[in-house]
Amino acid sequence: MKSTLPERRLIPKWRPVATTLESPEAGTHKAAPVQILSGDKDELERAIADWKEHRTPGMLGEVLSFSVHPDLLPRVLDVGSEAVRSGVDLTSVQASLINDLSRSNGESNLIDVPPSFIATDTHPFQEPIRRLRSLLRSRPDNALALLDLAQLQAAIGKTGGAERSIRMALSLAPNNRTVIRTAARFYVHADKPDQAHQLVRRHQRTPADPWLMASEIALADLAGAESGFLSKGKRFLVEQHSFSDAHLTELSGAIAMEEYRAGNLKRARDAQRRALLSPNDNMIAQAFENRARFGIQLETPQILNALAHSHEALVLKAWMEMSPDQVEHHAQAWHAEEPFSSRPIQLLSTLYLFKGDYAMSDRWISAGLLSDPLDRGLQINQAFIRARAGQGQEMAAILRRLRSRHQQEVEPYAKAIEGLYEYAQGRFDAGDQLYGQAVDQFMQLRRPDLAAYCQLFQALVSSDFKHPRETEIAAKASAALNEHPTFDSVMLLTIRALPDLQVKLPVDQARRRLSQLIFDPEKNTLTVKHGVTSAGAKAVVIKNSK
Amino acid sequence: MSAILSTPSTQTPKHSMEGVTLPSGWTLVEQLKPSSGASGGNFGVGYRATRGGETAFVKVIDFVEALGKADPILELQNLIGNATFEKDVLAYCTERGMTRVMRFLGHEYFFTNGPTDLMGRVSCLIMEAGETDLRRLMHGNGPASCLRTLQVMDDVSLALAQLHRGGIAHQDIKPSNVISVAEKPLATDRTMKVADLGRVVRREQAGPFDKFAWPGDLRYSPPERWYGHVPTDWCDSRDASDAYMLGSLLLFLSTGIPLQALVGPLISTQYRPGVWGGSFDDDLLAVLVDAHARVLEDHLKPSLMPEVADGVMQIAKELTHPDPMRRGDGRARRQIGRPVGLDRIQQKIHALALRAAAIERGRLKA
Numbered sequence: 001m002k003s004t005l006p007e008r009r010l011i012p013k014w015r016p017v018a019t020t021l022e023s024p025e026a027g028t029h030k031a032a033p034v035q036i037l038s039g040d041k042d043e044l045e046r047a048i049a050d051w052k053e054h055r056t057p058g059m060l061g062e063v064l065s066f067s068v069h070p071d072l073l074p075r076v077l078d079v080g081s082e083a084v085r086s087g088v089d090l091t092s093v094q095a096s097l098i099n100d101l102s103r104s105n106g107e108s109n110l111i112d113v114p115p116s117f118i119a120t121d122t123h124p125f126q127e128p129i130r131r132l133r134s135l136l137r138s139r140p141d142n143a144l145a146l147l148d149l150a151q152l153q154a155a156i157g158k159t160g161g162a163e164r165s166i167r168m169a170l171s172l173a174p175n176n177r178t179v180i181r182t183a184a185r186f187y188v189h190a191d192k193p194d195q196a197h198q199l200v201r202r203h204q205r206t207p208a209d210p211w212l213m214a215s216e217i218a219l220a221d222l223a224g225a226e227s228g229f230l231s232k233g234k235r236f237l238v239e240q241h242s243f244s245d246a247h248l249t250e251l252s253g254a255i256a257m258e259e260y261r262a263g264n265l266k267r268a269r270d271a272q273r274r275a276l277l278s279p280n281d282n283m284i285a286q287a288f289e290n291r292a293r294f295g296i297q298l299e300t301p302q303i304l305n306a307l308a309h310s311h312e313a314l315v316l317k318a319w320m321e322m323s324p325d326q327v328e329h330h331a332q333a334w335h336a337e338e339p340f341s342s343r344p345i346q347l348l349s350t351l352y353l354f355k356g357d358y359a360m361s362d363r364w365i366s367a368g369l370l371s372d373p374l375d376r377g378l379q380i381n382q383a384f385i386r387a388r389a390g391q392g393q394e395m396a397a398i399l400r401r402l403r404s405r406h407q408q409e410v411e412p413y414a415k416a417i418e419g420l421y422e423y424a425q426g427r428f429d430a431g432d433q434l435y436g437q438a439v440d441q442f443m444q445l446r447r448p449d450l451a452a453y454c455q456l457f458q459a460l461v462s463s464d465f466k467h468p469r470e471t472e473i474a475a476k477a478s479a480a481l482n483e484h485p486t487f488d489s490v491m492l493l494t495i496r497a498l499p500d501l502q503v504k505l506p507v508d509q510a511r512r513r514l515s516q517l518i519f520d521p522e523k524n525t526l527t528v529k530h531g532v533t534s535a536g537a538k539a540v541v542i543k544n545s546k
Numbered sequence: 547m548s549a550i551l552s553t554p555s556t557q558t559p560k561h562s563m564e565g566v567t568l569p570s571g572w573t574l575v576e577q578l579k580p581s582s583g584a585s586g587g588n589f590g591v592g593y594r595a596t597r598g599g600e601t602a603f604v605k606v607i608d609f610v611e612a613l614g615k616a617d618p619i620l621e622l623q624n625l626i627g628n629a630t631f632e633k634d635v636l637a638y639c640t641e642r643g644m645t646r647v648m649r650f651l652g653h654e655y656f657f658t659n660g661p662t663d664l665m666g667r668v669s670c671l672i673m674e675a676g677e678t679d680l681r682r683l684m685h686g687n688g689p690a691s692c693l694r695t696l697q698v699m700d701d702v703s704l705a706l707a708q709l710h711r712g713g714i715a716h717q718d719i720k721p722s723n724v725i726s727v728a729e730k731p732l733a734t735d736r737t738m739k740v741a742d743l744g745r746v747v748r749r750e751q752a753g754p755f756d757k758f759a760w761p762g763d764l765r766y767s768p769p770e771r772w773y774g775h776v777p778t779d780w781c782d783s784r785d786a787s788d789a790y791m792l793g794s795l796l797l798f799l800s801t802g803i804p805l806q807a808l809v810g811p812l813i814s815t816q817y818r819p820g821v822w823g824g825s826f827d828d829d830l831l832a833v834l835v836d837a838h839a840r841v842l843e844d845h846l847k848p849s850l851m852p853e854v855a856d857g858v859m860q861i862a863k864e865l866t867h868p869d870p871m872r873r874g875d876g877r878a879r880r881q882i883g884r885p886v887g888l889d890r891i892q893q894k895i896h897a898l899a900l901r902a903a904a905i906e907r908g909r910l911k912a
Contacts, residue, residue, distance in 0.1 A: 028824035031823045056681065057684050064807050093845050138842060144833065
């Protein structure tokens with residue numbers, strides 16, 4: 001059977017720098033300057049007249065120099081388009097800039113643009129790494145390029161090189177929020193959560209920065225340490241009014257999780273509500289993961305907008321909605337965004353494993369193990385594939401590695417996989433015994449859902465390998481699943497479409513709203529009441545006149 | 547010719563000087579049309595003047611327009627202050643033997659309607675005439691070749707080094723202010739000089755533009771000024787600005803576009819000037835360093851002669867560092883007083899230009 005994903009925490013996401021720079025977490029809470037840098041229209045017209053008279057690339061360059069003023073850009077583009085279309089002397093860089101500006105202004109290509117690089121037989125990261133190295137050779141003090149390089153290094157398993165890149169970026173821009181958060185995320189990837197926590201906790205910027213405070217709280221939880229900013233963060237939410245909701249989303253979300261763990265459900269929901277007022281992609285993924293815990297409806301326009309920009313959340317949503325094609329699409333997009341992360345690869349390998357496409361699943365597992373050779377979930381999936389293929393030695397080697405590192409947690413999975421191997425060899429009694437032990441161990445760990453999931457796998461493989469008692473095994477699995485259904489089980493059954501095994505997820509509980517509309521018929525007014533409602537509350541309430 | 551020119555709303559004595567011969571013998575033969583790229587102010591009219599076989603540029607100002615303004619005393623004060631400052635700077639540069647700065651030839655007053663009409667009196671600033679500016683010279687096969695680029699850079703960097711040695715920061719280096727002083731195409735040997743000293747700031751002497759947030763053209767200003775950041779140290783705020791504009795000129799010569807226009811689209815929206823509300827800090831600087839690095843790598847590097855590419859890229863990197871405190875020659879900046887070291891950079895450019903010329907000659911022979 002395949003593993004389940006580890007618990008998700010609100011640790012910073014490590015996207016390509018260009019993506020992060022467009023998100024609020026890289027921005028400032030301070031208002032834009034009032035003074036607008038407007039250009040001189042008369043001066044531009046004189047430059048255009050000069051260009052029309054002389055038609056030299058130099059004069060065109062003078063016209064293009066006005067593109068730094070957004071208010072003059074449309075006029076500059078008019079002239080630029082004319083220059084490209086009329087075939088006058090212009091440099092390739094001028095043509096390219098005119099085309100880029102034109103495209104960013106919502107217009108089509110003015111020149112033939114060569115297709116972007118598509119990896120074929122080379123490693124997919126080879127070309128971007130080569131480009132980043134070249135960029136860094138010219139300017140080694142480019143901290144952001146170092147972060148991108150580190151991400152790709154981590155993706156191909158060069159953790160040492162990635163760490164050097166991260167350290168260099170930190171020394172070049174020690175107070176840059178993106179660099180600090182990325183470094184912390186890297187240390188989590190490198191299995192050094194303590195170092196990640198200490199970096200953020202001790203940083204001089206953290207006490208005044210809600211993004212860093214949020215990271216500190218989440219990292220403290222991961223490192224098993226006490227957060228130094230939980231109380232300060234709560235005070236910060238109350239006292240700081242200059243920060244917009246977008247800048248407080250992760251801090252509120254991290255506090256919500258801590259309140260939930262402390263058993264303060266009402267406070268947890270209030271904090272979660274605040275986090276969801278203007279969530280980012282990280283927060284929305286976290287909210288989807290913990291949907292059942294908070295019982296909050298995720299349907300406000302802000303939430304849906306954030307959801308549309310979070311491939312991770314869309315994968316989770318697609319998984320819950322039993323939409324394997326959507327899972328595949330968004331998981332691949334998520335992997336492209338965070339190529340070092342094993343979470344999207346775990347989902348993809350599991351999806352292909354469910355589909356019975358073991359070769360594809362194995363390819364993704366290999367890619368994921370390149371980045372993190374010790375990833376527990378991927379190794380479990382790999383052992384499953386080896387066992388199914390009857391490759392006993394390889395399976396045993398993987399399970400040995402897993403047992404040496406995660407004895408307790410991995411044992412029931414290992415037993416189930418060994419059971420599968422026995423089935424594959426036609427030794428059904430031995431297989432039954434091992435599956436039975438796996439189910440017992442899951443029950444001992446108080447995970448009846450995993451025990452049922454294990455029985456489902458047993459039923460499927462017993463059918464695949466023509467087990468003489470496959471009907472009996474299927475009936476047992478069906479009973480267990482009806483009692484403890486999970487999204488994974490239902491997804492597997494959806495993909496395999498087995499008529500004998502039917503399971504239904506319990507009806508979704510009534511959820512709470514983040515706000516309600518109150519209609520006052522006397523005053524004929526409609527007002528918004530903010531705050532988490534009771535479960536199943538209506539969207540609009542008509543105010544009672546008495 | 548780039549000059550301090552304006553389109554007048556009314557005709558005043560400074561507009562009717564064509565054909566006039568000054569007491570020094572200069573005859574103003576042609577009034578020059580207002581040109582784009584002029585940023586020296588709105589108070590002068592330019593003329594081409596001849597004397598024998600010589601040609602000069604004469605900037606004429608009068609006091610009539612100022613008297614018609616709402617606060618004539620203040621206007622006159624500004625006008626006289628600016629004109630005197632420019633004249634003094636030009637004279638100082640010529641006196642100090644600054645060979646790559648347009649020469650000061652003289653200054654005189656002239657009565658357009660005879661000595662009794664004081665309102666008809668004009669001030670004439672006579673200076674060396676250039677042929678044309680860099681924008682018009684760049685034609686034919688597009689951007690100048692690497693050799694020609696280095697030759698122009700050699701001249702302009704020498705001009706700036708000379709100005710900096712004299713305690714002057716130009717603050718408005720741009721293609722329209724780089725003038726060819728020989729009537730030859732850019733392809734052959736010629737001298738380029740820096741013109742338009744109307745907006746300079748002087749280290750040892752107060753000037754009319756000292757308190758301006760940015761005295762020059764914003765299109766060509768260094769990135770710190772886009773965000774309203776003015777370093778406190780002279781070298782960081784003034785000499786380093788000139789260095790950046792010199793670097794931008796290198797991009798203009800190599801690609802046909804100044805650096806600022808190439809960097810702008812690479813800055814993510816929330817960091818753009820006018821949008822970014824934060825300070826000129828680590829968050830912003832990292833973004834600017836990345837954008838500049840990409841421009842140099844993607845646009846400058848491919849245009850360079852491979853034999854000198856590393857040297858030119860190093861110079862471009864030093865000149866265009868977005869952090870004004872780190873801009874300039876690395877060794878010079880570690881010295882006492884942290885000078886930007888354009889003199890050192892000029893020497894490096896000169897050496898590269900000689901090398902490029904030797905390589906080019908070798909290629910021609912082959």
